[in-house]
Amino acid sequence: MGKPCSSCAHREIAEWSVLKGAAVAHLDDARRSRHFLAGEAIYHEGDEATGVYCVSSGLVGIRKVDPDGESVLLRLVRPGQTFGYRSLLTGTPHGVSAEALKEGSICQVPAATVHRMAAENPALVMAFFRHLAQDMADAENKVMETVTASCRVRFLRLLLAFGGEADGDAGTRVSLELPVSRQDIASLIGVRSETMSRVIRAIEAEGLAHFKGRHVDIPDARRLADESFGSLAA
């Protein structure tokens, strides 16, 4: 059932890093790894939380759908990151759904184990608090962006985020792979896929970036970064 947590490649990233000695063994003992195909649902909005999830490989999307069926991709969860802890710790049903966007395996730590560990180890709760605080900050930024920035700017910023903050001083060449489909990218910035296509075409035409399938080549990351700040230089 995969490598033990103690030797997990991502061990120091996730909240579990605050656990020591015996607790890690317990974690290892309790967790169950499961394989997911792209598109498979991990849990749905309204489900009761049955544990905390930890992405081992692949990519997870956190989604929310409104009554009319409109679906918005709220954020991505990458290997080494946890999710689903919020509902578990507060004892409320999931307010969002989670699905695998890329095939991969995901560990689940059962509710009882998490609760016991949280009770014994306040630092673990604090670690989850930090994670949630970061997610909240991201959510606030997202609200700001959707309200104030054009879809073009939002997309440029997303590109920069995907490319990592590798913006060297001068014109740095960056190339990267889009982690998800264009439809999902559109959903991530809150526009229609048709609009997404047009935005990409425009950016391509300006030479800001070059797109081929999921591969993106950015000749001058600095220029792109400048553009992404609503035509306002630093």
Place this chain on the structure above:
Amino acid sequence: MGKPCSSCAHREIAEWSVLKGAAVAHLDDARRSRHFLAGEAIYHEGDEATGVYCVSSGLVGIRKVDPDGESVLLRLVRPGQTFGYRSLLTGTPHGVSAEALKEGSICQVPAATVHRMAAENPALVMAFFRHLAQDMADAENKVMETVTASCRVRFLRLLLAFGGEADGDAGTRVSLELPVSRQDIASLIGVRSETMSRVIRAIEAEGLAHFKGRHVDIPDARRLADESFGSLAA
């Protein structure tokens, strides 16, 4: 310096309700109450956290401004609620600013006290976690709304939220006071104030609600609620 926390009207609402006996006395001893006029800043984005705030009376607005000066009102904090705990507990600068929207008094519990209490009382951290989890859920809903709903619908939902969930079965008459200026309401739903005016005029014309200054009268809350779900009946 105001009533002691132990007899604060809002005591059972705030996170402090998990504290017992001596801890409450400590809280009382350490907290400082300060009066704020409408418009006064409590803290700014980027400031270091110096304590946790608790609204005793008045109304507080949490705001975020982007580099171009665009400002968005993210949420309101009402009497009995705490704010500013996120930055304090994570030890990061404030990512948002807080200002008094209505005159009132606000208690501050200094950083050292909060840290000590959090260390001694894991339930307090958990209480803040719950608060943050709720705020996060609200933020996610807000992202959904701004992406999927028209400004008209967003405003109707806000009205319902202000009116409390007092939607009796049939046509219930609800009347309420808008807690903030129309400019701020516009900022809260992410539209221009001109648009806000027009939306209000349209709603008035349809007889969905009647506006006079900050007073709102909703003859049939049920009808308004129905309208607020993108013309999709339950």
Place this chain on the structure above:
DNA sequence: TCGGGGTGTTGATTCAGATCAATTTCAGCA
């Protein structure tokens, strides 16, 4: 009583992005 600034309203116009409707491209698979 007369400004005067903040708050709100109204109108004309523009524009970003949605919507509707066809294709085209491509990956998976029999």
Place this chain on the structure above:
DNA sequence: TGCTGAAATTGATCTGAATCAACACCCCGA
């Protein structure tokens, strides 16, 4: 290897909300 359905592109058109520009209102202080 060709079929099939999903993903992506493209075009034409429409529209919700922003923008630009006046103007009304109202509370407050001189």
